[in-house]
Amino acid sequence: MAQFRPISLCTTVYKVISKIIVDRIRPLMQKLISPNQASYVPGSLLVKRVFFAWKVDLSKAYDRLSWQFIESVLYEALLPESLVKLIMSCIMSTSFQICFNGQLTDSFQAQRGIRQGDPLSPYIFVLCMEKLSHLIQTAVDIGEWKAVRASQSGPKISHLFFADDLMLFAEASQEQADTLKLCLDTFCSLSGQSVSYDKSLIYCSSNTTSDLAVDISNTCGSPLTSDLGKYLGMPLVHSRVTKYTYASLLEKAQCRLSSWKCKTLSMAGRLTLIQSVTAAIPIYTMQTAKLPMSICNKLDKLNRDFLWGDSDDQKKPHLINWDIVCLPKLLGGLGIKKTVDMNQAMLAKAGWRLLQNDPGLWACVYKNKYLQHADLFDDNYSSPKNCSSTWKSIVHGTRLLTQGLIWRIGDGRSTKFWTDIWVTPTPLIDSVITGIVINIEDKVHLFWDDNGWNERLLSSCLPLNIVNKILTIPPGFDGCGDDIQIWGCTSNGMFNVKSAYNIFFNSYDHTNSPWRFIWKLNIPPKLKTFAWVLCHGKLLTNTQRVKRRFTNDDSCPICKQNQESLVHLFRDCPAATNVWNVFSIPNSVANTYNLSWHAWLKAHLLCSVSLNSDVKWCSIFVFICWFIWKWRNKFVFEVNFQSPRNPGMIIKAAVNEWIKAQSKAAVNRDYCLSSLCWSKPPAGTFKLNIDGTRQGSSGKIGAGGVIRCFSGSWINGFQANLGVGDVLDAETWGLFHGLKLALSCRIENIQVESDSAILVKLMLHSDITMHPLGTLLACCKDLMGKFHSISLKHIYRECNMVADCLAKNSINHEHGIIEFPQPPIHAQSALLDDAGEITRVRRTVAGLPETTD
Structure with missing residues (x-):
């Protein structure tokens, strides 16, 4: 019976009602739930004192909750009686049937528990666990439970909860073990919960005597361990971070990749899988941990090999450098994110939350331990030698964060006019007119007068274009508040990881990107990646194969007359000419046959002239190139291949099929003239x-x-x-x-x-x-x-x-x-x-x- 799990099936109407209730109680949760719930504070932060941690496993936590207990908790939370009755009606409507020997028994009513998969259940469970949090806090307040500190002045930590993942902390003593056991037993008797003592673990600090550790283990009824494993997916206790600490990430990525067959996927399909699946595997870990460089490089290698179609028994040519592949699409890449850079961008978010005075327990712990007499955002700040790996990771992320911070002017008394970044991407001291003597400590408010900005003073020391920018900034209105630092890489001033990652490409010129047109073409994704390789000039023709030392013969395999360069293969070869002659090429690009490869290619890709249908020539052009390349490969690798007699019909049929598929998938909007x-x-x-x-x-x-x-x-x-x-x-x-x-x-x-x-x-x-x-x-x-x-x-x-x-x-x-x-x-x-x-x-x-x- 211990292995039975009830399967809950909720009707659509029930889920609608449940979600409405959730919307009602969600705004209240912040006030009802203590900071110790939904918190993660690594164990390595605890000060060097004698303590023990108890990782508690609750057996069938959802299924055991007492309905009477739930009801009492809801009333204690001061929810309206009508809402409590509605919630209890939802919970108590559960009924079950048992499939026994292939036959369903008669249905019977449940007497306890909440449904798995019900939108309401997580909120009910968290509220019920808050009762245990209150019991623990009461014991701490009266001195029975001696919590531990992360630093001398930091907050006391007695427990951390995330749903049914429980971590309890106390000083290592027999009396404290009795207190913890009593609190848990009291909660279980009230709520109907049951602790799985065999699966729970006791961890004692290294300075705890072995005899005391055994006594604590016997009192609590759980085995001792030197490694608590993972809490919320992160290792709790570890020494120096090495490649073995996060080796599991490589195993997960490798497992996913090995389940896909490269041969059955186009390059566009492999690109989609990398961006949506394998690149997402380390995201959770990268939010709080700086991964070792070797792990980042191996994750990138897995993605790189998969993108180009490598398998265990065959390695394919990697046509384009990985650094180029990882550029944004508008800069000539495929938009795959480098793991090491993405890691730093994810960690920058933790630094942003510290800057915004996050009220969470984790922020309180770190500030008290590391920022009592230091400023994380000071350019000269360096992390202490004995700090935790998590704090080192946050400091690493903050280095990127500071590159995107700017000052928003309020009263102008905190921002340094010349050396802080507040109006231009660089400090104004870099733009000061030559020969002007300035005081680099001047604050912004010194450049105001009774009417706003002092234009005469500004014009005397700065160029006109910068003065005009300054004049659009509000000059210290009444009640405007203090100057604050905001995120300068988004339009709303709020941090997001995407904009932080884009900082790595600030040195590139994003204006008038020549690559924009490729990704806007109305063609299948596999043809877009094909066009991307074409524009880089890296398609594996015989000329390219000679450069890569794959062969000594660079002649065209079809006409045998010239080198098989890109311009020959797609334009000058008689086989290609026969294909182009079938189509009516627009006049604007008809006389481009004397241009170089890149000029000829760009001219056609930018040609937006529509032929007999609504299809633009630039899209048809890529289709033609695709089929020329496809037929060339069949000519080389298939002995009995014969060139099609009517290539135009085949290409036009493919274009029409794509347009037809697009029209079915499109969302048609009805427009009217108002x-x-x-x-x-x-x-x-x-x-x-x-x-x-x-x-x-x-x-x-x-x-x-x-x-x-x-x-x-x-x-x-x-x-x-x-x-x-x-x-x-x-x-x-x-x-x-x-x-x-x-x-x-x-x-x-x-x-x-x-x-x-x-x-x-x-x-x-x-x-x-x-x-x-x-x-x-x-x-x-x-x-x-x-x-x-x-x-x-x-x-x-x-x-x-x-x-x-x-x-x-x-x-x-x-x-x-x-x-x-x-x-x-x-x-x-x-x-x-x-x-x-x-x-x-x-x-x-x-x-x-x-x-x-």
Whole structure:
């Protein structure tokens, strides 16, 4: 009976109800659950004192939970009685049947336990385990349970829970063993749980006497061990990290790869498996551990060999260097991530959480142990010699993190104007005008005056382009808060691993990438990887085979007349010419036969002319090259192969088959033409329309806005030249100036409309704590709170033409804001159109609203 496991089947309706309940209680969990749950603190962090750890295994933890205990816990959590009754109804609706000799018995009701696979079950179990946490904490508070510390000033650690994975810590003594045993027995008697003592393990510190260790083991009823194994998949106790510590990762990756047959997969298929499966195997471990370089290199080798089709008995040529393969696709690679770099990017996340003052127990432990008198983000910080391997890993990740941190200006009193990174990718000291004497300790707020930025002072020591960038940064508004460090590699200022990994490619030029067009071609994935190899010029023709010393004969195997170079194989060989003659080549690339290989290839791949169908020539071109290469290989390796009599028909059939498959998989959207125009606000209410603009060539930004009353009459307007920045900067400044203008006009009830959906979402729904424009957005929210009634809504540009005219014209005047008590000439035409309710046509998705609140 010990091996029986109930299989829970939940209906769709039940799962919907269960998920609704989960959504109700999820926000409460943070307040109800102690930091010791869902925590991981490596055992090597514990100070050198006599202690023992008990790794507890609960037998059938889900199946044994008492329903009475669950109900009492829910009431203790102060959940509403109606919600408790609903939860208990879900739990107690369980019934079972037993399959005995192939026959199902009559169903019978369960008397305890919660379902495996029920969305509600994990939350119920965690709440029940919190009862044990309370019992332990009570024993600690009254001094019966003597917890251990990770450092002299660090927090006491008595237990760590993650679901049914339990770790208990106490000083090594007979009395403490009795206390731990009593707490567990009390909890088990209340909850119905049962400890599997034989599977549980006792670990004693090295300075614990053997006699005492045996006594503790006998009292607890669990065997002694010198290795607690893994907790949450990570080794708990180990000496110096070596390649053997994480050798299991290699075994997992090798096991996965050996189950796939390279010969039955295209290169694109192997690439997909690497990115989605094998590259993901070490991800969990890499979040908290710096893998040895040998492990990283071997993991990369496994992926590299699999990508090029190596097997145990045959090694294939690796056509392109691995460093190039691991570049992002826009830089000429395949986007496979190097393990060692990905490891550092994953570890950078731990450093980010420390920077954000993560409230978790793990952060408290590390800060007290290693950061009492040190700053992790100081360039001169180095980890102590005797620190744990986990802390060394976090420090390693932080070195990458600091490369992406920038300062967001608040009150300007913490950021050093010249040496901190806050406006440009490098410190401003690198851009100071020659001959100017500066004080490198100057803070940002010293460059403000009563009207904002001191433009005269800025212009005296910095180039104009940088001054224009500085002018778009909010200059110390009231209540703006302190300067903070944010992540400068994302648009919202929040860290993510992807952007951290991309730091390794900051030195590359991402603009106008010549590789972008390959991955946008409407062709099968295997043809995209084929085109990628073509563009690198590494296809294994006889010319390439001679370079690699695979052969001494570089002649074309078909015509026997010339070297089999790429340009000969795909363009000049008579066999290739016969294929090209079947197709009507567009005039724009018809006269490219005298170009070099790369120029000829690029010209065709960039040709977007469509032939008789909707298929672009660039896509057909790759299909043709693919079949030329395919038929060439059959000619070489198949004795009885004969060239097709009608190659054009075969290629066109393949193209049509792909297009047909694409049309079936595509999500068809119904579009319609909508007539849009500006609408007047209701009586007693005013309307503010705002817009921002950016000049692409110079990066100059500007904003404009207009206030009108319920009759459509002009009340006031403005346009502002803001300097150099992004379009969201312009839109946000437009909102700020528009709200200030409305307040100066003593308007109390107002509707605000913007054609920037991003701005509206940021203002209404997003957390702007770390946003680069957080200071300005917070000021806008503060201004909105000063109105009696206000609404902010997204509209299409066709309904915002007056503000659009004002914003575009703002680029033409000097930096600053201009108010218009009367309509300016450049906005009068759009204003008359709005007054006459002139509509403009826009193509929109059918069924979607024209505006988004």
